[in-house]
Amino acid sequence: MPAQTQMAATPPPSTAGVFPVSAIHRGMHGVAYTVFEGTQPEPMDVEILGLLHNALGPGQDMILARLHGAKPEYTGVVAGMSGSPVYIDGKLAGALAYRIGEFSKEPIAGITPIEQMLQVRDMQKTVPMEMAATSTGAETGPIRPIETPLVFDGFSAAAVELWNKHTPGLGLTAVAGLGGGGGSQHQPEPIIPGSAVSALLVRGDLEISATCTATYVDAKKLLACGHPITQFGPVSLPMTKAEVLATLPSPYNAFKIVNTTDTVGSFTEDRQTAIAGRFGVAARMIPVTLHITGAGTPRELHLEVVDQPQITPSAVMVSVFQGLMESNNYTAETSYRVRSTISMEGYQPVALDEMVAPTELGPANMIAALMVGSDFSRLYDNAARRTPIRSVDVTIEAVPKRLTAELESAVSTTTTMHAGDTVTIEATLRPYHGEVRNVRIPVKLPATLPDGPVRLLISNGAALDRLLQPPQAGGQQLDVSQTIAQLNSQHPNDRLYVTLLAPSAQATVEGRTLPTLPISMANALEPLKQNHKLTLSGESAVPLASVGVDAMLSGEQVLNLMVE
Template identity: 65%
Template sequence: MCRKDIRGGPVLRALLPVLMAVLLETCPVFAQTPASLPPAPPAVTTFFPLSEVHRGLQGVAYTVFEGTKPEPMGVEILGVLHNARGPRQDMILARLEGKKAEYTGVVAGMSGSPVYIDGKLLGALAFRIGQFSKEPIAGITPIGEMLQVRDTAPSAENDTELAQSGIQNGTENSGTPGAQEEPVAVSAGGASRTVPDSPLIQPMETPLVFSGFSPEAVQLWKQHAPVAGLMPVAGIGGSSSDEKQPDPVVPGSAVSAVIVRGDLDISATCTVTYVDPKQLLACGHPITQFGPVNMPMTKADVVATLASPLNAFKIINTTETVGSFTEDRESAIKGVFGRTARMIPVTLRITGDQNRSLHFEVIDQPQITPMALMVSVFQGLMGQNSYSAETTYRLQGTVKLAGYPSLKLNNLLAPTDLLPANLQAALALGEGFTKLYDNAARRTPIESVDIEVKAIPRRLTAQMESAQVSASELHAGDTVTVEATIRPWRGEPHNVRIPVKLPATLPDGQVRLLVSDGATLDRLLQPPQFGGQPLDVEATIAQLNSAHPGDRLYVTLLTPDAQASVDGRTLTALPLSMANVLSPLQDNHGMTLHGESAMPVASVPLDAVLSGYQVLTLQVE
C-alpha cells in the first residue's frame, strides 16, 4: 500500500528523492495529484482505442461542480466489462479520484463527463455501480458507440474499412467506427470474464428540474409520465433562457434539454462529452430514448453539487439557448448548434378573486407533450393563494391546429370526493389535446393553446334525485313539462321544470324520455367504437366540439328508430332504407348501428356540475 508518511534516519532521508521517483511511477495517489491534471480538455479531439484499454491506466475526466467551467478529476481504469450494457455493448469500469469526486461520489447530472487517456477521448462517465457505494466507481460508455449517434450509419461494404481506421488507430474519424476488437473484462487476477446485465449497474440519473412546480405536480408527473433515468426535482434550480452565458460549450460543460419554459420550467441536465463546430454529444446514455427528438438545447450554470449517499445531484440553472437536441439514443444524445426547436405556446389566464396570466411553451414531442401540458395546467391552477380543495373552475379555451377548425373547450369542473377540480381541468384539457395531438392523420403542427379559467371559491356539484312528467298519456305534437328534483352539494333540493314539445311525427305507442347530465348523453350519442378505423383530424375535432357541458340538465327523446355513428358523427332517426345501406359498414367496424335513436330536445343551465339520470316512459296516442 502506498503511504505519504515516509520516515527514517539520515540514510533514508538521503534516498528520499529516489524513493519519491519510484512512488510516482507505481502509486496512483501520487501520479494523479490535482496539480498534475490538465486544467482543460485538449483543443483537438482524438480518440483512445477501446482495444488498448487495460487495468491501471490513468486518465482525467472533466465535469462542472460549481459554476460553468469544467474541473478535472483523476480517473483510474479498472477494466472493461464485456456486454455489460447489452450484446456487444461494453462498459469501461473506472474509479474517480480527487477531493471533490471522493466527497460527492457519482452525481446525478455528471453523466456525459468526458474521460481522456493520454489526451485522447476514451468515452463518457455514464453509469453508477451499486447502491450507497463507499467508493466513487463509475461506468464509462466508449466513445466509439457514442459516435454512432453523431454519424450516419455506414453501409455494409464500408464496415471493414472503417474498422481498420479512425477509432481503431486512435485518430479522429468523421464516419461511424466499425467493428472493433472484442474487449474483455479484466478481473483482479487479470483473467477475462463476461459480466451479465445487473440491476447494480444503473445509468447516472439525469436531474429533471421542475421550477415553479409544487411537490403535488411533480408527483403527478411521476405517476403518469415516468421516464426511466430522469430524477424529478421540485424547485431545485431555475431557468433564464434569455440570460447570456459567455463561456463556450466545451467537453465537460453542463447542458440542458428543455421540456417546458417560461413562467413554468422543466428541464433535464447532463454533461457534454464531445463537441465539434456543428454539434455535440452528451450524457453517454439516453434521457428518454425516444430516438428523434426536438428539444431546445441550453447552456447551464451549476449552482452547487449536493453530496448525498442517497441521491447526490447537481443544482442547475439553465441559461442561453444554443441549439436543439435532435437524437436521444442508447449511447448518447445529440445536439445541433443553431437549430431552433419547435415549441407550442400556451397561455393560461385565471380570473376570480385574484387575476393572473401564465405564459409558457411546451416542446413538440409526441411521447411527452400531452403530459407536460397537463402538469403545467395543474400547477398553474394550484399555484395561487385563492386555490382551495373546494374551488370550482369554469374552463374555456381553444387549441389551434394549422389548416383545421379550432378545438373548443367549454365546461364547468367541480371537485369530487375523488378528484380536485384542478386535476379534472388538467385531465379534461389533456384528454382532448391528446386525441388531437396523437391523431395519426395529423400533418400540421399545433399552433397554440389558449386557456381561460374562472375560479369559483366553492364546490358547485349537484345530484339529480328524481324526475317526472306532467302527463304520461299524450299526443304527437303536445308539450309536456319535465320536472326534476336537484340537490346541490350541502344545499336544499329544488325543482327544475323544462317544457318539452314532442315531434308531430311521433308514431303511436310508447316512447321514452331520458333526463340526464351531459356525460350520460354523450355516452349515448358517441358510443365507443372498438376495432374501427381511427377518426381523421376534422372528425376528431367535430366529435370533441360536440361534447355536452356538465352544468346543464338535458332531456332526450329515445325513439324506436335506427341510429348510426359514422366518422365521429351521430345520425339519429334514420329511415330503415338508409340504415340498410349503411349496415355493411359494420363489417369493417366503420360504423356502429343502434335500434334506438337519442334526440336531444331540451336543456336548461344549472349553476353546478350535475350527475345522475332517469328514464321516463310516455304513451303516445
C-alpha cells in the same frame, strides 16, 4: 509523480483525437472534467480498472474506472455528471456514464467509449418518432446509468406526483424545485467538453429540464450524457447552457443543483450511448397560455411545451394542474369553468367548455388538468395527424365554492300527450350543501312521433354524449376531422338535458351520428358493419331541450310517456 499533478485546468479540444477502447488496459490514468460549481469544468484523476466486456450490449464494452481527487472522493458519483469527458494522453476516451452499486464507498464509475458515442453524431437517418423507448444493457443490477434528474421549476410536489403517475415509463427521476430556469440570465462562457448542458421539456413561466454533461463539442454538434435520457430516438428538445449552483454530496442520491441559462440549439437524437445536439437549430415547441380569472388578481402563464409524442400530453396536463395551484385563492373547495381552444394547422379549432368541481375522485384542479390533457391527447395522439398543433389556450374562471349538483328526481306534468305537444319536465336538483332546486323545462315533442310509448332521458351532458358518441365499431380510430367534430359537439356538463329516445334506428358512421333513420336506409348501411365502419342501434337519441344549472351536474333518469 501523481497523475493528478499533471492535469490541465481545461479540457483538450475535441480535435485532439480519440483514444481507442482497444488500447485501454488496467493501470492507465486519465483525466475527467465536470462542473462542481459555476460554469467552469474541473479536472479529476481517473484510474482505469479495466474493461467490462459486452456490458452495454453485444460487442459494446464499458470502461471501469475509479475517480480520485478531493471533490469526487467527497461527493461520489453525482447525478448530472453523466457525459463528463475522460481523456487519456490528451485524447478523448469516453464519458462517465454509469454508477456501480447503490451505496458504494468509492467513486467507481462506468465509462462509455467515445467510438460508440460518435456513431450517434454520424447518424444520417433516423427511425420514426413513434419509436418507443427500449432498455439498454446496463439498467438493472449493480450497473445503472448515472441519474439525470428531471427538475420541475415552479412546480409543487403534488404536480410532480401527478407527472410520475401518468408517465411511469419515462425512466427519469422527477424532482421539484432543485434548480430552475434562467430565461433572462445570460451565460457568456461557451459550451466546452465538461460543461453542464440541459434539455428542456417545458419552458416559460414554468420549466421542466434534464441536465447532464457535454462530452464532445464541435462547431455544429455536441454529444452528451454517454447514455440515453429517454431513448426516444429522434427528438426535438431545446438545448441550453447551464450553471451549477452547488453539488450536493449524499451516499444515497448525490446531485447537482442547476439553473438553465441561454438556449443554444436543439437536441435531435436520444440514443443508447449518447444524446446529440445541434447548435443554432430551433426545437419544435407548442405555445400554451393559461388565463386564470375569478377571485383575486387575474393572472396569465405563458409556456412552451416540447412537441414530442411520448411527453407532450403529460406536460400539458401537469402545467395546467400547476397553473391552477399558483394562487392564494386556491382551496380544496374551489371550482372552475374551463374554456380551452386547441388550434392545429389546416383544421378548425377545437373549442371546449366545461364546469369542473371537486368530487370524491379528487380536487377540481386535478380533474380539470386530466380533462384538458385527455381532450388534447385525443387530438395530438391521432394516428392520422400530419400537421402540427399551433397553440393551446386555456381560460379558467375560479369560483371559491364547490359547484356540484345531483339530479334527484324528474317528472312530466302529463304522461299522455299528442305528437307536437309541449310538455313540462319538472326536475329536482340537490346542490352540494345547499337548498334543493326545482327546475321546469318546457319540451316540444316532434310532430312526427308515432302513437305508442316513448321515453325521455333527463340527464347531464356526459350521459347524452354516451348515446350520441358510442365507441367506434371494432375499436377503429377516427381521423383528425372526425375527432375535431366529435370534440366540438360534446355537451357541457353544467346543463340539464331532455332527450327523446325514439323507437327508430340510429347509426354511427365514422364519428357521425345519424338518428331516426328509415328502415330502408338502415338496411342499406348494414354492409358497413362488416368492415367495422358502422354502429347500429335500435333506438335514436334526439336532444329536445336543455337548461343551465350553474353546477357540475350528475345523475340521469328515464321517463315513460304515451303518445296518442
